[in-house]
Amino acid sequence: MTTLGKVTQPIEKVKPTDDPNKAILYLDIGGIDKATNTVVDYKKYLGKDAPSRAQQAIKKGDVAFANVRPYLKNIAVVPNDLDGQVGSTGFCFLRPSEGVHNKYIYYWVLSNSFINDITKYQKGSRYPAVTNKQILERNIPLAPPEQQKRIVAKIEELFSHIDAGIEALKKAKQLLKQYRQSVLKAAVTGELTKEWREANKGKLEPASQLLDKIEDARNIWIEEQIEKGSNEAKRLKTRLKKHVFEELDASLIPEGWVSVSLTKLCLLVVDCHNKTAPYVDDGIPLIRTSNIRDGVINFEEKMKYVNQETYEFWSRRCPPEPGDILFTREAPMGESAIIPENRKVCMGQRMMLLRVVHDLVDINYLHIALMDPLFQKRVQGFKVGVGVQHLRVGDVEKAVIALPSLVEQKEIMRVANDRLDAMSRLENEIDQQLVKTEKNKQSVLAHAFKGFLD
Numbered sequence: 001m002t003t004l005g006k007v008t009q010p011i012e013k014v015k016p017t018d019d020p021n022k023a024i025l026y027l028d029i030g031g032i033d034k035a036t037n038t039v040v041d042y043k044k045y046l047g048k049d050a051p052s053r054a055q056q057a058i059k060k061g062d063v064a065f066a067n068v069r070p071y072l073k074n075i076a077v078v079p080n081d082l083d084g085q086v087g088s089t090g091f092c093f094l095r096p097s098e099g100v101h102n103k104y105i106y107y108w109v110l111s112n113s114f115i116n117d118i119t120k121y122q123k124g125s126r127y128p129a130v131t132n133k134q135i136l137e138r139n140i141p142l143a144p145p146e147q148q149k150r151i152v153a154k155i156e157e158l159f160s161h162i163d164a165g166i167e168a169l170k171k172a173k174q175l176l177k178q179y180r181q182s183v184l185k186a187a188v189t190g191e192l193t194k195e196w197r198e199a200n201k202g203k204l205e206p207a208s209q210l211l212d213k214i215e216d217a218r219n220i221w222i223e224e225q226i227e228k229g230s231n232e233a234k235r236l237k238t239r240l241k242k243h244v245f246e247e248l249d250a251s252l253i254p255e256g257w258v259s260v261s262l263t264k265l266c267l268l269v270v271d272c273h274n275k276t277a278p279y280v281d282d283g284i285p286l287i288r289t290s291n292i293r294d295g296v297i298n299f300e301e302k303m304k305y306v307n308q309e310t311y312e313f314w315s316r317r318c319p320p321e322p323g324d325i326l327f328t329r330e331a332p333m334g335e336s337a338i339i340p341e342n343r344k345v346c347m348g349q350r351m352m353l354l355r356v357v358h359d360l361v362d363i364n365y366l367h368i369a370l371m372d373p374l375f376q377k378r379v380q381g382f383k384v385g386v387g388v389q390h391l392r393v394g395d396v397e398k399a400v401i402a403l404p405s406l407v408e409q410k411e412i413m414r415v416a417n418d419r420l421d422a423m424s425r426l427e428n429e430i431d432q433q434l435v436k437t438e439k440n441k442q443s444v445l446a447h448a449f450k451g452f453l454d
Contacts, residue, residue, distance in 0.1 A: 004105070005136030009095045012057040014086060020048035025085040027058065029066045032074045037110060039064075039076045042085075050086065058087040061102045063094040065109050068129045071119050077106055092132040101148040107155055108140050111445040141449050154453040158444045166437050173430050176423050181373045183423075187365075187416045188372045188402055190254035196411055197254065205405045207258040210360060211265075217357045218267055232317050236268065245398040252374075253402040263397040265366070268355040270318040271393045272347045277314055279304045284311045287320075288348035289328040292335045295371055297326070297345075304348075311346045318353055320345050323363055325354040327370065330390035334379050336370040338363060352396055362409040368416060369401040 016024050024045055031041040045054070058064075060083035066074035068090055078093070087093055094109070096102045108114055118138055122128040143151060186192045197204070218240075225233035245261035253259065262269050277286055283305040285291075291298050306314065320326070320339055328335040330350040339345055347353055356363055369375060382395035404412065447453055 001139050002142050003136065004094060004109075004138055004140050007097050007100045007140060007142060008105070008136070009097055011062075011093045011095060013055055014057045016045070016047035016050035016054050016086060018047065020046065022047045024050060024054070025082055026050065026054050026088070027064065027078070027082055027085065027091075028053065028088040029068065029074050029090050032064065032066070032076045034072055034074050037073065037075050039079050039082065042082060051088070053088040053090060054086045055089050056087040056091070056093055058085055058093055059083055059095065061095075062087075063096075063102060063106045063109060064091045065094060065135060066090055067092050067132065067135065068127050070122060070130055071115060073110060073115065075106070075110055077102060092135045094135075099145045100142070101145070101152055103152040103156075104143070104148040105140070107152065107445055108449060111449060112442050113446065113449065114138065114140075143451070151448050151453055155444060155448050158453075159441060162437050162440050162444075166434065169430050169433055169437070173427060176427055176430075180420065180423055183416055183419050184368050184372045185374060187412050188369045188374070189252065190257065190402075190404065192415045193404075193408055193411050194254075196415075197256075197408065200407075204256060204407060206256050207260075207403045207405050210403070210405055211258060211260060214265065214357055214360050217360060221267060232268070232270070239263065239397075243397070245400055248400055248402060254404070257402050257404045259400050260403045261398050261400050262354060265356065265361065265401070265403065266354050267357050268318055268353065269397050270353045270355075272349055272351040272353075273314045273317070274349055276349060277304075277306050277310050277346065280307050280310075281305065283307045284344055284346050286346045286348050287326055287351065289331050289335065289350050291348075292326060292328055292337045295335075295337055295367065297337045297339070299343075306346050311344075314346050318355070320347055320353055321355070323355075323358060325363065325367060325370070327352045327354055327396065329393070329396060331388060333383060333389065333391050334370070334376050336367060338367055350390065352393065360406060362406065362413055364413050364417075365409040366401070368413075372401075375399070375401060 016022070024047060026043045026045055027039065028043070028051070031039055031043070033040045045051075058078050060078055060080045062078040064074075064076050064078055064087065066072070068074075078087075094102075094105050096105055118130055118135060121130045121134045123130075142148075183192070190197065222233045222237050226237070240263070243261070243263050245259075245264070247259035279286070284307070285299060286304045286306045287297055288302075288304065290302055322339050322341045322343055324339050325336050326339065326347060328351055354366070356366060379391060379395070379399055382391050382399070383389040384392060403409075444453070
């Protein structure tokens, strides 16, 4: 057993600004794919424009170990095309001494044995990090050179089998995703309920009558709210008088269905307060665009919180309620999720709230209509902006879906849910298998560095 500092070479410091017109390639933490532990991107600069962190002269074969949040394993071997280029000070670059295999070091620092050891030394709440000195002081079970080569070869042989299994699982997951899209499309084009609709021909209320009921209910609500002094209701009344939208091609929707904009369908379509809310350590979840993916709100990762005072100010136009839909206008555009029961949330930036008359509209049907690939394609046509593209509030309000009767909405959801639930179960099984593959890799590394693979 020895330390990493004793089996690696010092890394030369460089100052790109000393040669302002020289082009450099620059590797920072964002250039590493932590899922594959490979370099997937780097940036090009002239010396005069190089970031202040561009200070390390790197060579092919160096092991880049990110010292910020080491548990994330932003670790990779520097590829040939970055030989002689520049790396960020956000890495500890491990360059093996003579007689030490770079991949031996690479696999060691990928192992949970090393990660668990180094993570104990991280400091900082916002950007927990370790120092290069702490990394270099950590132990490594160093084998003789020839044994290192055999261990590395065996690890890579076993990893190749595991990776083949991972690739098969990912392909299966992608096929499920494609099938999910086909189910959503079939749901909102009437294909799922085509036979049911034929069997109930003449018994179904036309969706146009449903729209009349929605309008009546909304008008009653608006007048009640105006009497209470609601400015939001006054704004809505004015918007509705001016509101126009482009209907879908009649050939795309079944007989008895109608095209309807989100404004005409919903009781309320409300934009967020477009400023960054002040965060607190704990409190009411602030739902930002990054918290909504694949139709659900992720309350576990990257969640920020606000206090009651901030919540009241940010929600003064319309406090979000369970059963409302949150819809993202940017980063990314077009994601949506239903606020679950017993959840009090605050709406973050670049977000909109959709509220329906629940006795007249199945919120789950509206949700799948928003996730439908055809709807997504339509809203992509509204995007504006050169850098970060986004949707304008007015364009979201005019976005159109196909609406059936309430009875058919519920039948669609009954059939769709059976299929979507089955797919979710399969996806969960695949995810569990993927977790097991990572454990299998760690098991290989544990055995390797105990000498059991040689």
